[in-house]
Amino acid sequence: MSREPSQRLKSKDQISTEDDVRYFDELYQGQLDWTASTRKHLYRQMDLFHAEQVLEVGSGTGAILREIHTINPRARLFGLDRNLVALEYSQKKATDETLILGDATLLPFSSQSFDIVVCHYFLMWIEDPITTLREIMRVTRFGGWIACLAEPDYGGRLDFPDSEIWKDLLLNSLSAADPFIGRKLRTYFYQVGLKAHVGLQSVVLPSDTVNNLYEAELAKLERFISPENNIKLKKLTEFFKTHKTEELFSFMPVFYALAHRTE
Numbered sequence: 485m486s487r488e489p490s491q492r493l494k495s496k497d498q499i500s501t502e503d504d505v506r507y508f509d510e511l512y513q514g515q516l517d518w519t520a521s522t523r524k525h526l527y528r529q530m531d532l533f534h535a536e537q538v539l540e541v542g543s544g545t546g547a548i549l550r551e552i553h554t555i556n557p558r559a560r561l562f563g564l565d566r567n568l569v570a571l572e573y574s575q576k577k578a579t580d581e582t583l584i585l586g587d588a589t590l591l592p593f594s595s596q597s598f599d600i601v602v603c604h605y606f607l608m609w610i611e612d613p614i615t616t617l618r619e620i621m622r623v624t625r626f627g628g629w630i631a632c633l634a635e636p637d638y639g640g641r642l643d644f645p646d647s648e649i650w651k652d653l654l655l656n657s658l659s660a661a662d663p664f665i666g667r668k669l670r671t672y673f674y675q676v677g678l679k680a681h682v683g684l685q686s687v688v689l690p691s692d693t694v695n696n697l698y699e700a701e702l703a704k705l706e707r708f709i710s711p712e713n714n715i716k717l718k719k720l721t722e723f724f725k726t727h728k729t730e731e732l733f734s735f736m737p738v739f740y741a742l743a744h745r746t747e
């Protein structure tokens with residue numbers, strides 16, 4: 485499912501103020517924890533430790549850039565994002581990466597500039613993933629690597645209690661271009677001429693984590709859903725209270741794609 489541009493990016497999803505940027509940075513850091521082991525594996529595959537020039541497209545508040553810096557402090561790191569407030573926040577926390585305000589569909593770099601180009605929770609927000617991937621491929625050198633480190637697929641989420649209401653509200657809360665991007669990574673890479681290794685990191689969480697997660701998610705839903713869904717949210721919250729922590733279950737499919745640019 486993709487949506488009309490006019491239906492997309494509700495103001496609540498935009499980072500506009502200092503409060504927003506802190507809120508979203510915390511959110512992004514949380515997402516980082518979920519998929520840490522897969523990223524470690526992908527960094528090894530790409531030989532990140534020896535890369536000289538690395539770009540993150542859609543670098544947001546800089547969470548991934550900071551992680552990459554700790555792994556390979558010698559690499560020249562670049563982050564590109566179209567949100568100035570996020571970039572300014574990233575700059576304050578930055579080590580010595582170069583941050584650029586720009587659009588992913590027209591990257592301001594010469595062809596074959598980078599050994600590695602990554603993105604993380606990014607393609608789901610993009611209206612035109614094919615043009616974006618073509619640009620990413622153009623700026624990656626022959627023999628370099630392209631990695632979507634994590635892209636979720638909300639349609640594949642399973643929860644107890646009450647999967648369907650969760651899914652319904654989650655989808656309503658998101659103004660992403662494509663909340664089902666995960667399952668499409670392989671075809672998008674294929675369409676730009678890249679042979680990707682696509683994998684699934686199934687995040688099944690232990691029940692105490694799920695309990696915290698649900699509390700955080702209920703608060704998040706309250707912020708992001710449209711008012712006509714408040715009754716559903718209330719019902720879900722009540723239902724949730726009638727179950728013990730030990731009964732809770734959550735499965736969130738998060739996909740990755742890794743490709744070597746051979747030509």
Ligand SMILES: C[S@@+](CC[C@H](N)C(=O)[O-])C[C@H]1O[C@@H](n2cnc3c(N)ncnc32)[C@H](O)[C@@H]1O
Pocket residue numbers: 512513541542543544545546547548564565566567570586587588589603604605606609610
């Ligand atoms: C969910 S955030 C992820 C941030 C970061 N990758 C992380 O995981 O911490 C997605 C980011 O993509 C940026 N973005 C969306 N569309 C973009 C575009 N066309 N060009 C550049 N950045 C874009 C947004 O501004 C936002 O900062």
